[in-house]
Amino acid sequence: MALLQVDHMTHFFGGLRAVHDYNLSLEAGQIRGLIGPNGAGKTTVFNLLTGIHTPTEGHIHLDGQEITGKPPHRIASLGLARTFQNLCLWRHMTVLEHVKMARYSRISYGLIGAFFGTPKRHREEAAIEAKAHTLLQLVGIDHLADQVVVNLPYGAQRRVELARALAIEPKVLFLDEPTAGMNPEELVQMMEIIRRVHAEFDLAIYLIEHRLKMVMELCEVIQTLVFGEVVAEGPPEEIQTNPVVIEAYLGKEGVESSC
Amino acid sequence: MNTDSGETPAASGSLKKRLRRDLARVPLLAWLWGAMAAVVLERFCGPQLADLLGLPKVPVLFGFLIILKQPLLIPSTVVFITLIYGLPILLVSRLLARPANRLAAFLLQGPLAVSVLIHLAFFYGTLHLWSDMSAYRVLTLKLTLIAVMLTLSLNVINGYMGEFSCSHPAFMALGAYAASVMTLAFFAKDKQFGEALLPTALGPFMFPLVLVVAGAVAAIGALVIAIPSFRTRGDYLAIISLAFLFIVKSLIENLEWLGGPRGLSSQPNYASLPTVFAWATACIWIINNFVRSTLGKALNAVRDDEIAADAMTVDTRRTKMVAFLFGAFWAGVAGGLFAHVLRYVNPGSFGLQNLAEVLAMVYFGGLNSVYGSIVGAVSLSLLGEALRPLELFKWIIIPLMLILVMIFRPTGLIAFREFDVRKLVQPKLNPDHEV
């Protein structure tokens, strides 16, 4: 069984079939891409796998353990981290606090420590803080650690999300359009960071992306989702030339690249 | 101060700036010493000075009451306050700034707790000497400290967690009644509960335990609301907690063994000023510890974006439950103290008016802020007392003030500020002396 194994996942929103018979086997260390036109259900797939919605049918296994129907925080602490397409940051918290927060499930000082400020708590908080700084350095925003996130530029906010997800120490990392709204320069930097993260932590990465150039460069395997169904799956070269993909995704005319 | 004007007569414009810079170097310790000096001065020279200035007695609440009652005495009151409080505090704290800074720095080399305890000791000493002058001051001070506890605990729910709870008076009532029943039944001879079940002498020592149980009772009450409420977000909690408030109030009114609408009275006199002060301090310390830990910060994460918090391993439901019960616990403790301060408690004290007052203190002071809650509770409590001579118009002025605060600072005066004790007690050294 693969690290993240999804079998025959189907989901209905009321009477609307959002995802149909979705299968995935994501191996450790692999980078995969999920592409598809707007409204194809890409984010829904992410939401189903991370537990925000429970699939109507099908099974999801992470590292051999069934996670179908588990609440999101359980799934996350089992090692599945994600970022959000439209930045879900906590507007009154600093960058450092964001990253520290993702260590929540590993905190062992408990309520006693929280209430009475025991030495154990201080040790643990210090350790978390050191770890958070390391991650912030990795994504290159350690100098912004004490800023409140809403004051940051867009690109930096995306990096906060990434650092926060990494603080979970995930086995699998989901990136939902990590470069949305970025200019070409930021895009290149982000790709660099993703590569670095991948190399350093030996993560399996699954990413949704609109910029085909980036997907083609980064991913080993790409899935194409159209109206909730996978219409094509394969290495980038194959996807690029697949007529079904070109028709569904790029339109009948066939455009070179959207980026 | 006189050195300022003597040294630089030419630069009188910079006098204010200079004064401000001077005062910026005064550490908390020196301010406490200054306040203590003022209080001692009032104790020994206050009555004579009041006599000399033609005041009927020493102004009991910094002269506010006198000013409103007898406007003709305004000049002498101002002189009195300046001579007894203003000048001594400024002079002593400025003169002692240097040794105080040195001492503060020395203390901080040891554990923070020692430094904080010494500051607290001076602070308590000042309050004690100040309030010793009249029973009215003692009562006002105790009620203010209780208000701080209530405000802070409600801020955990309404500010840090971002829900809107209306049941704080109910938790307070649960705590007040639980504590009263325990002390009356165990440690006092009472017409309702008969002879004392335990030796009366044990009472004061068991009082902390009684308060903890009172808090626990309130927390159990909170569980009744929390279980259905935290399935859905939005203002559901507001409504459920409001219904709970009505239910608790009318339940107590209907229980004859709790005295029904008449309530319970003659609780033993356990809630002395040091007791109330110690509990208020413990409350501030523990709540501040909690909200600054990552476990406590999870509340902010849940408030600002619950889905993201969940995706980042935060157990949102547990977090909310814990915080809600925690807030209710402190409201219960405050209620228990309240019952033993007034030594009288009836269901009428825990109604919508009480709710409006606590909510006002939380939102006036500032959400998500321990400073804010302290400022809100103290200022509104004292303002309520100070405006008492205005009778009815007090209830027009205070609401108007609150509306203005809401319009110009919708989250309150001092919102979203961390309460860092170390920063508070550290020496304020001259920047150019620092290396």
Place this chain on the structure above:
Amino acid sequence: MTFFLQNLVNALQWGSFYALIALGYSMVYGILMLFNFAHGDIFMVGAYIGFGVATGLTALAAMGMLALPNWVILVLTILISMFLTSFVGILVERLGYRPLRDAPRASAAITGLMIGIILETGNLALLGARRVSFPSLIDSVTYNFGGVYVTNKKIMIVAVSLALMAALHQFVSRTKWGMAMRAMAFDYVVVPLMGVPLNTIAALTFAIGSALAAAAGILFGVAYPVLDPYMGIVFGWKAFVAAILGGRGSIMGATLAGFLLGFIEIFVAMIFPSTLRDLIAYSIILLILVFRPHGFFGEAYSARLRL
């Protein structure tokens, strides 16, 4: 059976007051997604304005300057007071809520509470602590329907309430402004971009809600002719609970839940000692809300408290 019917009549009357007040809460919530916590006190102000108008009109009639039968004076009182109280509502919206439109909703709730306190205290300051009694404009006549006693006042109260609710329903579903209100309730961020003036609609909503509360106040004065400045607190909060029970924003829900609350209260008092009335009534409401969190006609909560 007659006992039951007798209580049913009382419950209908009691429910009319709740329903009329609850409508105001619900409509404001529908548009602005916030509770106007001053609404209970607007009910009180409405009752006092009604008192003033009725006293004035009867005085004129007594001096012979106004030769009108008493029932016409009552109708005039209701209409004039509704008109005047609607301006109180507009004022409250303009001063207390509009400046806070983009603020956290909790802040607006605090403002509402404070406006309520100001209205109560203002009333006390103006008229003093004495209670005033509403002039009795119609003589009580009791009819006996097979053992069930019904006064003409009760019939009048229920009839007027139902007429007002029907009028409101017609207004909301038929007129241009009513349609604008419904659109605004659907989305008050986007609809203004379509050229519907949010401020006007918000003011209109407050005006209508306040007018209905004023009507409730006068009808209450007719049935129980003693007014005091704090009468709005008890009624206001209960009607608020009814608005929730009906499902916030739902006019139908508020009406039905108002009557339901009247029924619950009267029948609880019929079976149990009257001191237990609030306890049992609120416990029932709590239970209903636990199992139907959105009330009877409410939508799922999409709203969040913004800080």
